[in-house]
Amino acid sequence: MSETATQLYLISPLDVGGAFPQRFERALAAGKGLVTAFQFRVKDIDQHEAAALAEPLQTICAAHDVAFIVNDSIPLAKRIKADGVHLGQDDGSPKEARDALGREAQIGVTCHASKHLAMEAGEAGADYVAFGAFFDSTTKDKGDAERPTPEILSWWSTLFELPCVAIGGITPENCAPLVDAGADFLAVSGAIWNGDEVAAIEAFAKAITDGE
Numbered sequence: 001m002s003e004t005a006t007q008l009y010l011i012s013p014l015d016v017g018g019a020f021p022q023r024f025e026r027a028l029a030a031g032k033g034l035v036t037a038f039q040f041r042v043k044d045i046d047q048h049e050a051a052a053l054a055e056p057l058q059t060i061c062a063a064h065d066v067a068f069i070v071n072d073s074i075p076l077a078k079r080i081k082a083d084g085v086h087l088g089q090d091d092g093s094p095k096e097a098r099d100a101l102g103r104e105a106q107i108g109v110t111c112h113a114s115k116h117l118a119m120e121a122g123e124a125g126a127d128y129v130a131f132g133a134f135f136d137s138t139t140k141d142k143g144d145a146e147r148p149t150p151e152i153l154s155w156w157s158t159l160f161e162l163p164c165v166a167i168g169g170i171t172p173e174n175c176a177p178l179v180d181a182g183a184d185f186l187a188v189s190g191a192i193w194n195g196d197e198v199a200a201i202e203a204f205a206k207a208i209t210d211g212e
Contacts, residue, residue, distance in 0.1 A: 005179075005184075005212060006178075006179045006183055006184065006185065006186060006208050006211070006212070007034060007035070007036045007037075007184065007185050007186075008031060008034050008035045008036070008185065008186055008188060008201070008204055009035075009036070009037040009038070009039065009165055009185040009186065009187040009188070010027065010031075010035055010037070010038045010039070010187075010188060010189070010192060011038075011039045011041055011071075011167075011187055011188065011189035012024075012038070012039060012040055012041050012042070012057070012189070012193075013189065013190075013193045014041065014042060014043055016040070016042060016053050016057060017053060020057075021056045021057060021060060023193070023197050024038075024057060024060055024197075025060050026197055026198055027192060027197040027198065027200075027201055028060060028061070028064040028066055029064070030197070030198040030201040030202060031201040031204075031205070032064065034201070034204070034205050034208070035064075035066055035201070036065075036066060036067065036185075037066060037067040037069055037106075037185065038057070038061055038066050038067065038068055038069065039069045039070075039071050039086055039187070040053075040054050040057060040068065040069065040070050040071060040082070041071035041072075041189075042071075047073075047075065047076055047079060050073075050076055051076070051079055051080050054068075054070075054076075054080050054082075055080070058080065058082070061083075067083040067084060067106055068082050068083045068084075069082060069083060069084045069085060069086050069106060069108065070082045070084070070085050070086070071085075071086050072085075072086070072087065072088055072091045073085070073091070074087075074091070074092050074096060074097050074100050074101070075100075077097075077100075077101055077105070078100050078101055082101075082105075083105065083106055084101065084105045084106030084107055084108070084127070085097050085101065085105065085106075085107055085108075086107075086108040086109075086110070086130070087107065087108065087109050087110065088110045089109075089110060089112075089117070093124055094107045094109060094121060094124040094125040094126045095124055095125060098125055105127075106127045106128070107125065107126050107127050107128075108126060108127060108128045108129070108130055108165065109121035109124075109126045109128075109129055109130065110130050110132075110167075111129045111130060111131055112131070112132070112146065112148070113131065113146040113147060113148035113152060114146075115152065115155065115156075117129075118131070118156060118164075122160060122162050126162070127162070127163070128162060128163040128164065128165055128184070128185070129156070129162060129163075129164055129165070130164070130165040130166075130167050130187065131148045131152050131153065131156075131164060131165070131166060131167070132148060132165075132166055132167030132168035132187070133147065133167060133168020133169055134147065134148060134149075134150070134166055134167070134168045134169065134170065134178060135168055135169030135170060135171075135174055136168075136169045137167075137168040137169035137190070138190060150177045150178055150180070150181035151181065153166060153178060153181035153182050153183050154181045154182050156182070157181075157182030157183075157184070158182070163184035163185065164182070164183060164184055164185075165183070165184065165185040165186075165187050166178040166183040166185070166186055166187065167186075167187035168187075169190075170186050170187070170188050170191060171188075171191040172191065172200070172203035172204050172206070172207040173207070175204070175207050175208065175211065176207060176210070176211040179207075179208055179211035179212060180211055186204070186208075188204070191204075
């Protein structure tokens with residue numbers, strides 16, 4: 001586990017081919033003890049291609065003791081024996097995921113800004129709930145969904161033991177209120193991959209430590 005109360009949950013860019021595995025390796029090496037989960041998020045490709053792209057990244061995750069979570073697809077998570085799956089509101093239920101992936105799978109659910117959805121997810125057997133988008137995000141398009149405030153993280157962490165994830169446009173510069181509010185994880189993508197991944201990890205580490 002991390003030495004900090006808030007950890008990083010990296011989300012992949014849509015393009016995970018080419019040099020991405022090398023960048024990913026550098027990010028995890030720089031984030032040792034801070035990065036504890038990775039979400040494999042690809043779109044509009046078949047399961048065979050997705051599995052091939054996932055393989056080297058799963059190997060890297062295993063070497064760094066980082067959970068490999070598949071976005072949206074229970075069948076893909078089962079096929080590649082992922083550590084878990086992250087479900088949107090239309091991607092199946094935690095029970096379906098548990099039945100398919102087993103007792104040890106880590107199952108997360110997107111809850112937007114809804115306390116009700118979060119409580120439902122917890123009751124249904126989710127291992128974590130995700131709130132967001134907290135800020136403008138090109139990675140996680142929430143459409144017209146209501147934007148949460150940090151208060152929802154404080155409310156959740158005060159009442160429930162289940163971990164909560166903050167997501168959406170999070171950067172080292174704006175994450176302090178989310179850390180202060182009790183986010184167990186910051187889910188980040190563009191802030192890492194749109195520049196130097198090692199410098200970004202180091203900036204998050206400093207921001208989180210300062211925020212605590």
